[in-house]
Amino acid sequence: MSEEVHKTLDIRGVACPMNYVKVLMALEDLKPGERLEAMLDDGKALIDIPRSAKQDGHKVVKVTPEGDAYSVVIEKGGVT
């Protein structure tokens, strides 16, 4: 599996649930196994986004703090 990021998304300041809706829309453009990097706020988003992604079969593969925000790399699920 490639570790390259195929798409980036900035959802800082976007409230729940729209921040996750934007993640889902961005993932739609990717193939299973490809990766999306989302920039999100500290706090609730860092719990809600990974939790929803896990429930929908996607996988967080890296979380990196960037100042007051976080870079979260999500691998699209559905690889068979």
Added chain:
Amino acid sequence: MDTHESDLAVLRSVGIIQQKQKGLFVMRLHAVGGDLKATQLRTIADVALRYGKGKVHLSTRQGMEIHNVRYEDIQQAKQELASAGIQMGACGPRIRIVVACPGSATCRWGLIETKGIARALDKKYFRKVMPHKFKISVTGCPNNCAKATENDAGVMGGVLPRWGGASCIKCDLCLHSCPTEAITREGEKYLLKREDCILCGICIALCPTSSWTAAQKGYTLFIGGTMGKRPRLGTRILDLIGNKQELYALIARVIGYYREHGKARERFGHMIDRLGPDKVIKEIVCE
């Protein structure tokens, strides 16, 4: 309508409270964990329309109250409510209706089934006379939606996590999402600082590879929480209590201790501070 003080005291003991308007009363209803059936709501609505002023009030503790009931209508209103299985509440120096969050039955964060515990505690203790009012809450997890730490006795669900390295991809999500920074990373390993862990289970819920799992689940018991004029958060006396029998036995000791040592009109938390939390915890837990 003049009512004798002794009448009023009897009414108060079952949550029927005189309003500032003489002759008008609040009827506090018994709804454990805030649960009522839809059909019961119909009866409550009918009674409120017939004997109140067509309004119900939601209390801060998940209760429902019918206001503005005339003294002479109280018995009839009570009977009609009782026919739908709705009992009166409590007031004064007694154990109040037990509150509870929805718990694991419906909430995705819930670590314990809360409503059954609330009903069991209510069945055993509701309206029992105490030195002062005594409130009990059951909350499903450390999100603490049912405010276990603001009640005289608060039960909270908890889970102790354990990390196993085999499938871990070192994504660091646990490191950054732990609300108390209880997780640290040393090279390729993640470590849990037990004393900082609040047993919330977020690491377990979020981990993309299930490398964090539940080592132990149980109940945490807080005592002595109160709001009011002298607020005080509850003191944690024990966590990861393994089963309901142990939990119930501990709560029985807590209640017995307050009955024995509490002064009239002294809230449990203030009694704990008077005697010293360490001494109280020791005596309750090690009894």
